[in-house]
Amino acid sequence: MPTSTKRKGRRPSPPAVSAVGLRKAYGDKTVLDGIDLHIPEGSVFALLGPNGAGKTTTVQILSTLISADGGQAQVAGHDLATAPQAVRGAIGVTGQFSAVDGLITGEENMRLMADLHHLSRSRGKQVTAELLERFDLADAAGKPVQSYSGGMKRRLDIAMTLVGGPRIIFLDEPTTGLDPRSRHTMWGIIRELVTGGVTVFLTTQYLEEADELADRIAVLNDGRIAAEGTAEELKRLVPGGHVRLRFTDPHAYRNALAALRDARRDDEALAVQIPSGGSQRELRSLLDSLDAAGIEADELTVHTPDLDDVFFALTGDDVATPAKEATR
């Protein structure tokens, strides 16, 4: 077999990121309490967690901006502790600590980046033009960045990161604060990057974003990975399916609470939530009991488990995310 001869002796490519037991504390506050990660090349990995869970800290460690107190990690096959320079050469980072300078133009920002990567003048010019075009910034290239919209700044930030041709990109909350259209544009960009062979490590508070983009998702809580898997695997972890009945008449609401055992109450919304897999048989049985008790709900919705349920089950009820708030 010709291919096996060709491949003989070639080592399989290392994972994009591999970490064991990463720890970090600030004073007596433990931020990361033993994080293990294994991210194959060419995939999208989402680190999901509530505010303060340690997402940015993880990105900062893996991108060599800060050092861990314990544990080991390799990024693009290079050890963080012994070869940080090689790690830096293989990665790009964008996000909360953006490198974009608002006072100069988009093109000037790009050219600065090209200089930092020691590209020749003509190569720098070519790469800048290509990337500005690709990220739909060619028309705004000559304008100061402070006049750009939030979405344009994020696109420029990613374009600047790509100047060095990174194999792994860390995106720290890439769509926080963007409107829905810009968010979708950003998702398209991330998908395109992966098609081009780049590995994407993104942090997000948006469950929908992780669900849309990530091959694998890890939920970070209290400094530990509470669960890790594909979106489907995570959804199977929690029994989040339920039927929700909403009432406008407080009397009918109270009757429903009395008639339905296992119901969770929401006094503010006058709604009850009954655990259910959502099958036809279960729904019929529920409707039969409502009929028997003479109860008529104003609204009935069937809810199958989603990442919201996983997130709330794993990170505790007191945590609110933008995605969850939007559904309230």
Ligand SMILES: Nc1ncnc2c1ncn2[C@@H]1O[C@H](COP(=O)(O)OP(=O)(O)OP(=O)(O)O)[C@@H](O)[C@H]1O
């Ligand atoms: N330089 C620092 N000194 C002291 N505490 C810090 C420092 N950096 C982060 N922390 C603390 O570590 C915890 C984790 O912060 P981190 O920014 O990693 O969380 P995060 O998951 O990215 O949160 P967010 O979604 O709000 O950005 C927080 O409690 C934060 O206050």
